[in-house]
Amino acid sequence: MFWIICAALVLVVATAILSPIRRARSETRAEPAAAYDLQVYRDQLREVDRDLQRGVIGAGDAARLKTEIGRKILEADRRLSESQPQSGGGASVLPVAALALILVAAGGLYWRQGAPGAADMPMAERLRTAQLSYDNRPSQAQAEAAAPKAAPVEMSEEDQRLIQQLRETVAARPDDAQGLTFLVTYETRSGNIAAAREAQQRLIDLRGSKATADDYMRLGALMAEAAGGIITPEAERAIGQALQIDPGQSQARYLIGLMYLQNGRPDRTFVIWRQLLEEGPETAPWIPLIRASIPDLAWLAGEPDYTAPAPTGPSAADMAAAQDMTPQERQEFIRGMVAQLEDRLATDGGSPEEWGRLISSLVVVGEEERAQNIWAEAQSTFAASPEALAMLRAVAENAGLGE
Missing domain, CATH: 1.25.40.10 (Tetratricopeptide repeat domain)
Structure with missing residues (x-):
């Protein structure tokens, strides 16, 4: 089955590549206008001979007409020669040869680096490899x-x-x-x-x-x-x-x-990480990493239909309410949300992104001193994570805070 699929794919790709070349050759083979003119001039010569035999024209007129038509025949023949391709089949042979070379090289590379004919690894063998x-x-x-x-x-x-x-x-x-x-x-x-x-x-x-x-x-x-x-x-x-x-x-x-x-052993990872994702909180620093990889882990663990719980966020009612507020009310609303975020981080902890959001929000509402204190606390909280510290340091610098 594998080789049948490969052969079908090769055939489809080769057809897609060669079809434009074949159409170009067909267009090249179409009879040019010079060939039509040449046929007309030859018919005119035969007509002059017939008129001469019937006595319609004299010998002098016939010679003059033949000379004129002969010049036209030579000109048409020249144009016909110029319109013909210099190398008959070279233009089409080269793409075909290049395609064949690519296919042969690809097949050779797979035969050398791949595993043609290799059977699927049984589960027992996979487990043994994982244990090793x-x-x-x-x-x-x-x-x-x-x-x-x-x-x-x-x-x-x-x-x-x-x-x-x-x-x-x-x-x-x-x-x-x-x-x-x-x-x-x-x-x-x-x-x-x-x-x-x-x-x-x-x-x-x-x-x-x-x-x-x-x-x-x-x-x-x-x-x-x-x-x-x-x-x-x-x-x-x-x-x-x-x-x-x-x-x-x-x-x-x-x-x-x-x-x-x-x-x-992604199957064991899935069991553990699934529980962590479903337990939350969404603010935990490992949740984004788990959420990004859980679909692949589910598939590898034999549960392709698993659907991760949706992340939590502000409610639609909160978003709608903020739209209808006056600037003063919206400022108070923001202060309240910032206070809630600060309380939650102090009680339950949170992700580096949420700490960064709190720092920048405090600066926005004019609480630079509190923002500086939160930045200092964040440095201690995420001391074991250089990546988180780098992100938070960038947030603090953008907010105008020092170390």
């Missing part, structure tokens, strides 16, 4: 060594001095949990993820049995980031510890789903 991929993951040290080096984060001399002071303070007081917490945040902000991961591990070791699910989740996330996005066995153990303490820890569940996806 899972078992042969690189260690944390190997993954960090192979990970591409991140671009250095530009920092002012003052920031560099403060981070160095913090490092020295933590080195002098290794049992200072608060100092280690700050060190994790600022090492992450400076782009030194490996140092942040090491500081987070020291913080967990210091807290011992009092370490929280968030502590282990953050360690796993930092390990994955330092390893170039790979969930290594060490990162999996940290994430698993977070889930053992709190089975509902959403970011840890997201990372476990990512680990399954990296190792050929």
Whole structure:
């Protein structure tokens, strides 16, 4: 069936390419006007001979007419020769040869790089391959060594001095949990993820049995980031510890789903990510990533009819009400929406985009000081996510806020 489909596609493409060439050749073969004129002049010569035999014209007139018609015949013959193509079939042979060469090259490339005749991989074999991929993951040290080096984060001399002071303070007081917490945040902000991961591990070791699910989740996330996005066995153990303490820890569940996806088990990823998407909240930073990939995951998991829940947003009544407001009322309405967003982010957290929206909205309504405080809080909240920090920093700079 595969080869029949391929042959049909080749035939359709070849026909589409060669049809214009064939039409052009047909138009070229149409008899030009010079050939018609040449036939007329030859008929005129025969007519002159008949008139001469019947005595209609004299020999002198016949000779003059034949000379005149002969000149016309020579001119028509010249025009006929110029109208003919110089190379009869070369113009059409070249496209056909090029098409044949392309088809042969494509077939050869598929035969070399493809897998003609290969049978579909049975499910048992796919599961075995996935298990091998899972078992042969690189260690944390190997993954960090192979990970591409991140671009250095530009920092002012003052920031560099403060981070160095913090490092020295933590080195002098290794049992200072608060100092280690700050060190994790600022090492992450400076782009030194490996140092942040090491500081987070020291913080967990210091807290011992009092370490929280968030502590282990953050360690796993930092390990994955330092390893170039790979969930290594060490990162999996940290994430698993977070889930053992709190089975509902959403970011840890997201990372476990990512680990399954990296190792050929999108069916397991779908189950986990589907639950996260349906639980929400829509403001969680992993929801946009899940929403973008869930259709493909559903298909790979054998549930092509799955429909993701629609994202939540402002109601139609709110939008209609805003249209009918006076400028003063609309300003108060915006202030109320900003206050609601701020309360929700303070209580439930939210995505980087929502934090950025809050920062810019506060500046719009004239609350620059509150916007600056929210920007400072956002830097701490998303310290483990350089991408989120970069986006938020761009929002703060556009709003005219400093560090």
